[in-house]
Each structure stands twice: as C-alpha cells, then as structure tokens.
Amino acid sequence: MSKLVVSSIGPASSVQDGGRHGAQRYGLTPSGAMDRLALAVANTLVGNALFAAGVEIGPFGAAFTARGGAVRIALAGTARNADINGSAVAFDTSTTLADGETLTLGFARGGSFSYLAIEGSIEGEPMFGSLAVNARTGLGSPYPRPLQAGDVLQTKAASSRAENRIEFPETDKGPIRVVLGPQDDEFSDQAKALFLDAEWKISPTSDRMGYRLEGPVITHLHGHNIVSDGTVNGSIQVPGNGAPIVLMTDRGTSGGYPKIATVISADFGRFAQIPAGTGFRFRAVGMAEAQDAARQFATLLHTLSARLRPIESFDLNIEALQHANVAGSAVSAVDAGTWQ
C-alpha cells in the first residue's frame, strides 16, 4: 500500500472530485473541483475516472512525499514550478515518485488552482458519493478540512504502465461568457450595459464559496431583496452594495439577492482560475451558443483519453519538460496576458 504524505502545503488546498449531487434540495452544497477540466486532465493521465478525487492546490506551494512504495501522479491546471528531488517535472504528463521521493511545487503562475491526480485515486469514505471537502459543513474525506502538513493520502502502488502526456488544443482566451438572468429584469438596461462593458477584478477576499468582484457599482431597479431561490455554479448575484459576487462550488444552495447573469458552464473553470487582481470582462451570449459550448465541453471531457500520447515519443530533456510546462498553462487558458 503506497501513500502520499503532505510534507508542506499552503491554505486553500483540499481533496476535491466531481462534487456531491442530488441533495441540494436539503441545503447540501455540491463542492467539487473549481476547474473540472484540469482535474479531468490530471486523472486521465494516470488512468483514473475523469472526476476521481485528487488534490486541488491553491495559489501557494506544496510538497508531497511517497511512502510505502512508488506513487504515479500527474499535474494539470495552473502552471507552477514542479520538481522531484530537484529534477523538473512537466505539467500534463504522468510521472512516478519512487518510495521516499518528494514532489515540490512552487507558487501558482498566472492562475489559481493546480490539480494533482494520483493513480488509484485517494482512499476515503465517500459521503453522498463524494470525497470533496466542504470545511463549513464538516464534509470531506480522508480529512473534512483543507489539507495540512503531516496529512496522509492512502493510495495504490504505482502500476507498471508507461507514462503518458496529453496533447491539448488551444483553449478560449476571450471574455468570460454569461447568460443573462434569472433576475436580469431587476436591473435597468444601463446597469446591464455597465456590467457587460466594465473591466472587473476578483477581490482577494474571495474563496471557494464566492468570488467578489471589484469594479463599478451595479444598482438595482427595485432594491436588493428578493425571495430566496436556488443557485447554480456561476450565479452572479448583486447584493445591496452593488458589488457582484459570483457563486462558486461551495456556494449556499439558495440566495436572496437578484442574480443578473450566470457564467456558462464551459467557462466556469476558466473563470475560477482568474487570479485576484487580474482584469477580465464578461460577454453575454444567447442560450443556443451557451448550450453548444456546454456540449463541446462535454465532448472534450469524454475524449480526453484519445489525446494521450506515450511519453517515449517525447524528447525527455529538461528543455522539453519546460516547454511542456508552458503548455500546461494553456489547459486552463490562463496566463498573465489573457485577461488584460
């Protein structure tokens, strides 16, 4: 039995998977990975199910040490420096930690979250079919809280499979697409135009529950109280102070502020990756375009395994690895210039 020991880790890093669904009617938040595509890419590289539990790593560094045997891993999502005992490791590539070796990760570069998938996933006790951590409700396994140094993630010993890399298409770098509503009629045309024309920044006080936006004040037509109704990932609610909040995967299942628009599902992960302080814009699209994008996104997720390439065909030198590392940032389409 192999395990990965957390040697060091920053805040906002936790075990996440596809989330828990079916109990929102009881007030249970779904949680799950903020960038589902990046988690799916990492899992595909090590032969796991798309949304098997992995480690969502926040903006700060982390280190993991293999114990009790070798552990195969893969990194995807926001790029950062990564090495195993001093040798650089590429993103979007599987690799194996020998017993006792340490994977060291630096700060996120140009995004927020990276995903560490482990072959065989992480052992834990699912609640409502999920290991995803939601600290506020005490849910998640093996630890119902963000990870801390000293935590142990039990997994399977690395198989003898060959290592893989993944070839990835250029992803959209344009504005974050939204569908107006469900309560866009609570706002004047001017307020909606302001919302769509403005450059926004994500406030540093944001978390997995919601991203607070900094920009112009969006005023309501009829005040800021509505009778609570249901929320989704990407609901953009406007509270009394006129500063929109985008609801993320740890959101409350209902809310009492008018929702001007909703981030489309295909762009949600890309939005989640925008670092605090980086400017970006929204663009309104019709339902047909939003649902086309959702279907294309679903197809991309389910054809990831067809994009795997054996590592042998890849020039295994440090330069190539660093090149792959740059490619890694394209998975989430996040780099410093994307949002300007």
Add this chain to the structure above:
Amino acid sequence: MAVTLSPPRLLPSGDSAITVEFSRNIDDTANQRVLALDRALSDAPLSGVTETVPTYRSLLVHYDPSEIGFGALGEKLLALAKRPLPPPPKSRRWRIPVAYGGEHGIDLEDVAKTLNTTPDEVVARHVAGDYRVAMIGFSPGWSYLSGLEKFLHLSRRQSPRLLTPAGTISIGGVQTGIQCIAAPSGWHLLGRTPVRTYQLHREPIFLTEPGDRITFFPIDARTFAEQDRAAEAGEIVAELIAA
C-alpha cells in the same frame, strides 16, 4: 369551478438549469405548485433532468444540456405546471422541542420589547403556530417555515451576526426557521432545539422534507442539555406524528 393557473415564468439559470418561477413573493399557493411540480418530476422523471431544488416560489431544475435543450425542457415543464394542482400528499408532522430565551435565545427579550409585549407572550404565540417547511436551503437542513402569525413579523436585524449556534430557532420577516449548523444570520434568535435536521451517520441524514408540518413545544434548559446529548449520539429527539 376549476381555477385557471397562470403559467410560471421560465428563467434561465445559465445553460444547465431552469428556474421555474410561480411567483415573485412568498405565497402559499405558489409554494404548493412548486412542490407539486417537484413531485411530478420525481414520480415521472424527465430524461436529462439531474436534480430539482424546491424553494418558496420557484423550482430550480438542473439538467444536462447534452441530453435536452432549454426550449424542449421548458415546454415539458410548462405542460406539467399547467396540470390542475393535485391534493397535497399526506404530510408528516414533527413536534420540535425548543429551549426559549436566556442563553438559548438571546434576542427573546428584545423581540418582546420591540413588539410591546412579554417574552412569555412571544413564546406562547410562536408555540401556537402551525408551520410548513416551505424550503430547505442555504446550508444543510436549514428549514424555512411558512405560517408565522402576523404579530411576530419583524424586520431582520440591522447587522447580521457572523455566527449563530447550531439548532437556532429564529424569526425574520414573515418567516421562522430551524437552523441546523452554526452559520451567519440576520434573524432574531428565540431559542435552540436539540433536534438535528441534518446529521451524518444517522438514518435519515436529513430529517425534514419540504411540505412537512412543524409545531414547536417549550423545554427547559436541563431537558435541552439531556436531549442535546441524546441527539449527538444519533437519536432523533423530535416527535413524529403521522398526518
């Protein structure tokens, strides 16, 4: 004579959910229609619908746009919503013990003062109420109840508290509610119940369902402490009365 039901509004909540809105206000008939549509979708599931979330006045229908589009699903939902309202199913009734006032309900005295009455009168009126679970939301097990008598309607606090205790029984606006886990709240805290509306490793994990009937009865601080220990050990503590 059959009552003509106005069609609900279909509001897009992104590309993977529709808000079926029956009213903009807290309205018992709208809530009955929400629960009826929710039951209809549970009795005969529509292909592509992944989850439904009933609230006071609307049903949020999550769906997979790879299975069904907004237009096609919207038509089906409108057809279901047009059907005459069936008689509500036999609802369960829960009797929920509450330790009112003192450290368990720190706002009881202030609420009585604001309403120009005594704490005993506030408790008597709250206990006399016959409530219905209109929705469960925000955090696990948080049961929003309709049926609060007008005398107890009170604006929310000017500044919400950042943390209120698990089991809080509170009033806010035209509503009263059972809060399960510690959470922020702008409501007025009347008391606490040892009952857990949400508890992991217990069967059932969630005690209340939308549509359930609720009444409260007062208990003293000692009984609260005893029942709180029993509830922590997995006992349900609330009394279930069949309809």
